[in-house]
Amino acid sequence: MPHRFTTLPSPARTFARTLAASVAITGLVATAACGSRAGEETAAAESCVDTSGDTIKVGALNSLSGTMSISETTVRDAIYLAVDEINAAGGVQGKEIEIVAEDGASEPTVFAEKAEKLIREDCVAAVFGGWTSASRKAMLPVFEDNDSLLYYPVQYEGLEASENIFYTGATTNQQIIPALDYLAETGVKSLYLVGSDYVFPRTANAIINAYAADKGIEILGEDYAQLGSVEFSTIVNQVSASGADAVFNTLNGDSNVAFFREYANVGLTAEEMPVMSVSIAEEEVGGIGVENIEGQLAAWNYYQTVESPANTTFVEAFKAEYGADRVTSDPMEAAYNSVYLWAATVEKAESFAVEDIQANADGVSFDSPEGTVVIDGDNHHVTKTARIGEISADGLLYTVWESEGPIEPDPFLEGYDWAADLTVTE
Amino acid sequence: MDLFIGQLFTGLSTGSILLLAALGLSLTFGQMGVINMAHGEFIMAGCYTAYVTQQVVGDAGVSLLIALPIGFLVGGIMGWVLEALLIRHLYHRPLDTLLVTFGVGLVLQQVARDVFGAPAVNVTVPEFLRGGVDLLGTTVPKTRLFIMGLAIVAVTAVTLVLRFTPAGRRIRAVVGNRDLAETAGISSRTVDAGTFFIGSGLAGVAGVALTLIGSTSPTTGQSYLVDAFLVVVAGGLGRIKGAVVAAIALGTFQAVFETYSTASLAKVGVFVVIVVFLQLRPQGLFTLRTRSLA
Numbered sequence: 001m002p003h004r005f006t007t008l009p010s011p012a013r014t015f016a017r018t019l020a021a022s023v024a025i026t027g028l029v030a031t032a033a034c035g036s037r038a039g040e041e042t043a044a045a046e047s048c049v050d051t052s053g054d055t056i057k058v059g060a061l062n063s064l065s066g067t068m069s070i071s072e073t074t075v076r077d078a079i080y081l082a083v084d085e086i087n088a089a090g091g092v093q094g095k096e097i098e099i100v101a102e103d104g105a106s107e108p109t110v111f112a113e114k115a116e117k118l119i120r121e122d123c124v125a126a127v128f129g130g131w132t133s134a135s136r137k138a139m140l141p142v143f144e145d146n147d148s149l150l151y152y153p154v155q156y157e158g159l160e161a162s163e164n165i166f167y168t169g170a171t172t173n174q175q176i177i178p179a180l181d182y183l184a185e186t187g188v189k190s191l192y193l194v195g196s197d198y199v200f201p202r203t204a205n206a207i208i209n210a211y212a213a214d215k216g217i218e219i220l221g222e223d224y225a226q227l228g229s230v231e232f233s234t235i236v237n238q239v240s241a242s243g244a245d246a247v248f249n250t251l252n253g254d255s256n257v258a259f260f261r262e263y264a265n266v267g268l269t270a271e272e273m274p275v276m277s278v279s280i281a282e283e284e285v286g287g288i289g290v291e292n293i294e295g296q297l298a299a300w301n302y303y304q305t306v307e308s309p310a311n312t313t314f315v316e317a318f319k320a321e322y323g324a325d326r327v328t329s330d331p332m333e334a335a336y337n338s339v340y341l342w343a344a345t346v347e348k349a350e351s352f353a354v355e356d357i358q359a360n361a362d363g364v365s366f367d368s369p370e371g372t373v374v375i376d377g378d379n380h381h382v383t384k385t386a387r388i389g390e391i392s393a394d395g396l397l398y399t400v401w402e403s404e405g406p407i408e409p410d411p412f413l414e415g416y417d418w419a420a421d422l423t424v425t426e
Numbered sequence: 427m428d429l430f431i432g433q434l435f436t437g438l439s440t441g442s443i444l445l446l447a448a449l450g451l452s453l454t455f456g457q458m459g460v461i462n463m464a465h466g467e468f469i470m471a472g473c474y475t476a477y478v479t480q481q482v483v484g485d486a487g488v489s490l491l492i493a494l495p496i497g498f499l500v501g502g503i504m505g506w507v508l509e510a511l512l513i514r515h516l517y518h519r520p521l522d523t524l525l526v527t528f529g530v531g532l533v534l535q536q537v538a539r540d541v542f543g544a545p546a547v548n549v550t551v552p553e554f555l556r557g558g559v560d561l562l563g564t565t566v567p568k569t570r571l572f573i574m575g576l577a578i579v580a581v582t583a584v585t586l587v588l589r590f591t592p593a594g595r596r597i598r599a600v601v602g603n604r605d606l607a608e609t610a611g612i613s614s615r616t617v618d619a620g621t622f623f624i625g626s627g628l629a630g631v632a633g634v635a636l637t638l639i640g641s642t643s644p645t646t647g648q649s650y651l652v653d654a655f656l657v658v659v660a661g662g663l664g665r666i667k668g669a670v671v672a673a674i675a676l677g678t679f680q681a682v683f684e685t686y687s688t689a690s691l692a693k694v695g696v697f698v699v700i701v702v703f704l705q706l707r708p709q710g711l712f713t714l715r716t717r718s719l720a
Contacts, residue, residue: 067645070544197690225689230640230649231443233436234684234692237564254649257546257641265551265567266558287546287641 047147048123051352056095058083058342059102059118061129061139066106067253071331072131074283075153076101077322078332079128082339085317092343093350100124108138115139119148125352126151126342128335133157133199140165147354151342153335155278155300157203158411159422161379163358168338168373169331170301170384171411176204178386179248179276179299180211182401188245190218194235194259195250197224204250204278206422207413214418220244225251230258236266239273249277256280260292270295276388282327285395293391300330301384302370303397311369327396328369337368341375341382371406381409432564433681439570441677442577445670446635447650448657449580450628452669454505456658457601458621460513461520463527465654466647467534468504468626472497472633473642474542477549487552493634494576501630502623509622514615531647538644546643555638569638576635580628585666587624597621601664660700662710671711676700 050057060079062072083097091097100122102114111130118124119142126149130136133156143150143164155170183191193208195201205222212219220242223235236259239247251259256279263275276297282304285293304315304327314336318328341364346352349360362377373382383406389397413419447469454460476493483489508530516523555572558565588594599607600617608614632650640646657676661668676696683692704710 069539070643073544223689226693228645228649229689230636231440231680233439233567233570234433234681235689237432237436238685240565254546254641254643254646258639261551261569261639262567265556265569266565283545287548287643289548289550291550 047354048120049125049352050123051095051125054095055098056092056352057098057100057122057124058339059115059122059124059127059129060099061102061104061111061114061118061127063106063131063135064103068104068106068131071283072104072106072129074329074332075129075131075335077326078318078328078336079339081318081321082336084321086339086343092346093352097343104129104135106132108132108134111135112138112142115142115150116146119143119146125149125346126357128153128338128342130154131331136160136165149342149354149357151335151338153338154331155334157200158413159203161381161411163380164354165380166338166341166361166375167381167409167411168334168341170386171381171409172204172207173410173413173416174301174384174386174407175278175299176207177211177416178403178407179278179297179388180208180215180217182297182299182388183246183248183276184215184217185401188217190220190242190244190246192220192239192242192244192247193222193250194239194247195222195224196227196229196252196255198227198252200252201250205248207419208248210418210422225255225259227252227255229255232259232262235259236262236268239263240266240268244273247273247275249275250279251277252279254287256284257288260288260296264292270297280391281329281331282396283329285391285397290391290393290395294393296391297400298389298391298397299386300389300397301387302328302330302333303387303389303399304328305389305396305398306370306387308369308371310367314369333369337366337370337373337382340366340368341373345375373406376409379409379411381411383408430682430685433685434678435561435564435566437678437681438674439566439574439677440681441674442570442574443636443639444653444657444677445673446573446577446580446632447629448654448669448673449577449584449666450501450625450632451654452658452661452664452666453584453625453628454622455655456661456663456665456669457597458618458625459520459663460517460622461524461527462505462508462513462626463524463651464508464531464534465527465626465629466649466651467531467538468501468629468647469633469636469650470534470538470642470644470647471500471504472630472635473549473637473640473646474538474547474633475500475630476634476637477542477547477642480549485552486550487554490552490555490634490638494631497630497634498627499630501633502627505626505629506619506623508626509619513622514618517618535644535647542644544644546641546646549637549642551638567639572638573635576631580631581666581670584624584628588666593617593620656696656700660703660710662712665710665712668710668712 062076063069087096104111118127128151130152131154136152150165153168155175158172193205274297278299280298315328345357345361345364349356361375365372365374371385375382385406386403387399388401390400392398451465454462475497479493480489512526555568558567596612596617600614657673661672679696680692683695
């Protein structure tokens with residue numbers, strides 16, 4: 001008769017004791033893996049893009065599984081919409097665009113592998129996709145070594161400019177700095193910074209600190225919560241006790257739900273202490289519960305409610321294709337733009353070759369839903385109009401302030417004296 | 427000083443959330459020794475139970491009260507099925523149990539994603555639980571008071587069941603000495619199934635309550651799993667009392683550390699305390715004395 005459970009099973013106990021350690025180690029390995037691909041690739045092979053047929057292949061590389069699939073599937077929908085529209089209007093250089101889709105699986109290493117597959121085996125002319133900065137950083141050496149093109153559609157922390165990447169989302173001077181300008185304009189003299197603990201919030205807060213030091217805004221506190229953390233009572237208590245004029249929120253994902261519920265429950269309101277968020281778009285408002293976040297602010301370049309003929313067309317086409325209950329958001333619009341910008345550059349260059357696209361990209365423009373966007377040939381970013389939106393009871397965001405026309409991209413913040421001491425962090 | 431006292435209260439409230447998430451685990455892991463990595467997904471199932479109930483019933487207050495027992499049944503039945511189909515066959519193999527239940531957890535997450543969609547859904551907080559109460563100089567949200575109350579009720583109920591009911595006696599007998607219990611005519615198989623049902627059901631109840639403060643998404647369970655294991659291990663396997671003390675201690679550590687440093691550092695602090703504590707006292711706060719020989 002086996003003595004099962006005559007004592008408490010010690011393997012189980014030992015195992016549990018190491019559980020915390022295992023979790024930490026997994027995290028470390030994952031982080032290390034992100035950077036490990038750089039420099040692995042050998043010299044670029046000759047481009048194998050086939051331009052002789054009636055079709056031209058492009059890649060769509062988004063996470064269709066894993067944690068990021070929630071956001072990235074919406075971006076993929078927008079890419080398909082743009083491709084369908086361009087094909088319906090006659091294609092690019094008379095060729096029909098054919099999408100080769102791959103799943104990045106929310107893993108930076110998978111993004112790098114799939115990017116290489118798309119370039120070398122599928123011979124695509126360009127790739128659209130990526131979301132997290134980790135995925136972009138993992139793909140960057142692949143695109144540089146193979147001399148191919150990536151169109152990246154998400155706002156990010158700046159401090160990067162690759163010949164082989166076109167950034168169609170906002171860099172910091174098109175999102176964070178205008179948000180600070182807006183707060184300063186409305187009389188905010190002190191700020192409390194709350195963010196998730198990873199590269200984007202820390203970089204963003206470094207910029208905010210430099211800005212605040214220059215403009216005489218007092219930073220009363222700076223707190224980071226682990227990604228996915230749902231325990232915000234201490235942070236919210238400290239925010240409340242600080243008496244700051246406003247909160248700058250760079251939390252990501254599910255943490256926003258817990259944060260805003262706690263915030264509303266201790267009685268803080270948008271009137272007495274507004275929260276400016278940079279990661280909350282139309283999609284996220286539903287999960288937080290609009291009653292907890294109504295009246296709070298967000299900083300983006302595009303909202304579904306932006307009034308322009310191009311946006312009306314975009315929203316109608318999107319809802320017709322994917323359902324009336326779907327919403328359009330900033331990264332989706334930037335992805336939609338990226339396909340059009342690529343097509344326009346190809347038409348201008350009359351070539352699908354990478355060097356021709358790079359040479360002709362400067363000044364290429366597209367009349368996009370957010371307004372006209374123009375590619376900057378030097379840093380491969382695009383001009384964008386900054387917009388502050390207020391979350392309304394219907395779950396949508398409405399523009400309460402917008403920049404005077406599109407803002408020139410400045411990923412390294414060279415045009416700002418106060419940013420001189422900010423260093424490039426990798 | 428006011429802030430310090432306030433933070434003690436915050437610690438108590440954080441502790442009660444940890445306790446609620448860990449209570450079911452202290453039965454399945456603590457009493458039975460089964461490492462159930464899908465415990466978080468049972469919590470997630472409870473969250474979605476609250477969501478579905480609210481969609482059907484409409485009124486947020488009524489649906490919350492109805493969802494609590496339904497959540498218990500949903501979690502319990504899922505646990506019971508898992509025990510009957512998989513865990514039962516792996517009682518001698520803790521490593522395999524860990525891998526299998528981890529896989530089951532991933533499957534459940536994907537099912538939730540396919541059924542409810544990947545974005546978080548919103549469970550509306552009932553009107554009477556909105557806002558806060560001023561206590562000892564801090565504003566304590568009513569939702570947290572509700573969770574504290576629920577944790578007290580749940581612990582009391584589990585303790586009473588274990589101590590005073592025939593079923594509870596059988597559970598204690600099997601935990602104490604399985605062979606002896608079997609010779610006394612207790613079917614350890616039935617007791618295992620029952621314990622797993624109750625433990626998993628408590629996870630479902632926790633899930634319903636946690637929709638008041640956190641998000642409801644396919645990955646929700648993951649946010650609570652590691653903390654729940656820490657509470658059970660630090661408290662000492664097999665002791666509900668240990669889980670209570672450990673949950674409150676960890677919650678208070680976290681809250682007080684966080685006041686004087688940052689949230690990330692506080693988390694590091696908590697882990698360091700646990701590592702050091704387990705080096706000095708590997709059996710946890712409280713130990714279960716058994717009459718078994720091995």
